[in-house]
Amino acid sequence: MKMQIDAQRLRSDFDALAAIGVTPDGGVDRSALNDAHLEARRWFLERADAAGLETAVDAAGNHSALLRAHDANAPTLLLGSHLDSVPNGGRYDGALGVLAALEVLRTVRDAELELPVTLEAIDFTDEEGTLVGLLGSYAVAGLPLELANPRGGRDVLVEALARAGLEESRLTDARRDPSQLVAYLELHIEQGPRLEGAGVQIGVVTAIVGARSFRVTFAGRAAHAGTTPMDARADAGLAAARFVDRVNRIVVEEFPDAVATVGALELEPGAFNVVAGLAHVSLEFRAQDEETLDRLQARLFEGVDAQVEPVARWEPTPLDPDVRTAIAGAADELGLSWRELTSGAGHDAQALANVTRSGMLFVPSQNGVSHNPAEHTSWDDCVNGANVLLHAALALSRR
Numbered sequence: 001m002k003m004q005i006d007a008q009r010l011r012s013d014f015d016a017l018a019a020i021g022v023t024p025d026g027g028v029d030r031s032a033l034n035d036a037h038l039e040a041r042r043w044f045l046e047r048a049d050a051a052g053l054e055t056a057v058d059a060a061g062n063h064s065a066l067l068r069a070h071d072a073n074a075p076t077l078l079l080g081s082h083l084d085s086v087p088n089g090g091r092y093d094g095a096l097g098v099l100a101a102l103e104v105l106r107t108v109r110d111a112e113l114e115l116p117v118t119l120e121a122i123d124f125t126d127e128e129g130t131l132v133g134l135l136g137s138y139a140v141a142g143l144p145l146e147l148a149n150p151r152g153g154r155d156v157l158v159e160a161l162a163r164a165g166l167e168e169s170r171l172t173d174a175r176r177d178p179s180q181l182v183a184y185l186e187l188h189i190e191q192g193p194r195l196e197g198a199g200v201q202i203g204v205v206t207a208i209v210g211a212r213s214f215r216v217t218f219a220g221r222a223a224h225a226g227t228t229p230m231d232a233r234a235d236a237g238l239a240a241a242r243f244v245d246r247v248n249r250i251v252v253e254e255f256p257d258a259v260a261t262v263g264a265l266e267l268e269p270g271a272f273n274v275v276a277g278l279a280h281v282s283l284e285f286r287a288q289d290e291e292t293l294d295r296l297q298a299r300l301f302e303g304v305d306a307q308v309e310p311v312a313r314w315e316p317t318p319l320d321p322d323v324r325t326a327i328a329g330a331a332d333e334l335g336l337s338w339r340e341l342t343s344g345a346g347h348d349a350q351a352l353a354n355v356t357r358s359g360m361l362f363v364p365s366q367n368g369v370s371h372n373p374a375e376h377t378s379w380d381d382c383v384n385g386a387n388v389l390l391h392a393a394l395a396l397s398r399r
């Protein structure tokens, strides 16, 4: 029988954590550095301490449990995720990955395995973007932080850092020496319906998709809605509507692995009785590699008569082949079914990919629901994920 994590110990931790910041509908509100989030982080260190593990908090507020290698100079294998949530989030997103990482350390310690690496279970600060987004993992990877113009606004950031006792000028001190890292490995719920739909137990993530966003402006001619005949109009709203339909059709028919969204549409002057003179469309699309993003972008704008202004761009992050092999190998050893897939959502693993071998495994999300109190993953799937995390970690630590 293969070594297994202690499913009951993991379950009791999972239930205890889910009660911290619980909302009336059974979700959680642990927005980064709010009271419930800080309480969850204290609880995490207490659990680590109770298990006889070393604990640490770095300059970016990342919380860690450590199982040291005998050799003081041994490099570190990071396992982790995040304990923060979106304002009305579910119990699994991030939490499962952190608790499974802690459970892996306890399992290795209980088995008295001596590994040539230090194992570290890390809870990254502000993954969800209440403040900056991926704040803790960017700091660890030495990537630039958006502190001047953070997503949640300056006031929210300053107040939250003060509440957590963190100093803005010192956040970047959390940077790790890449030569001291073996790899980063993260268990997470899929947050989409593909594993469940395919009846597969484990997802081996190949890449975190890249995204590009554009503001597209269609110009027409504002005109009287009663006196302007239909064939004499230059209706910017109609042009925008046709574009929205075109975007959907192109992606569905020609780019099955990509997604594209028009999330906002604004007409000017914007009245019942005026044909729209201007239409502003917010377009975002995501795909797993640069080449596909380039092709999709060219196709979406082909022959479109509009002013196109790029707004933002996130590069796709391929995940490490060694880590993918370790995850698939662990699933095979445990007799679990697996398939490769991409992640349409951002994760701390994309920050770590800049400095070490980084990889992720997914477990199925019931009905693909996430960022919602109804978020659910069967307990068997959670345990399977934790066991794959354990065996993938063992494989990577010995390589």
Ligand SMILES: [Zn+2]
Pocket: 082, 093, 094, 127, 188
């Ligand atoms: Zn997450």
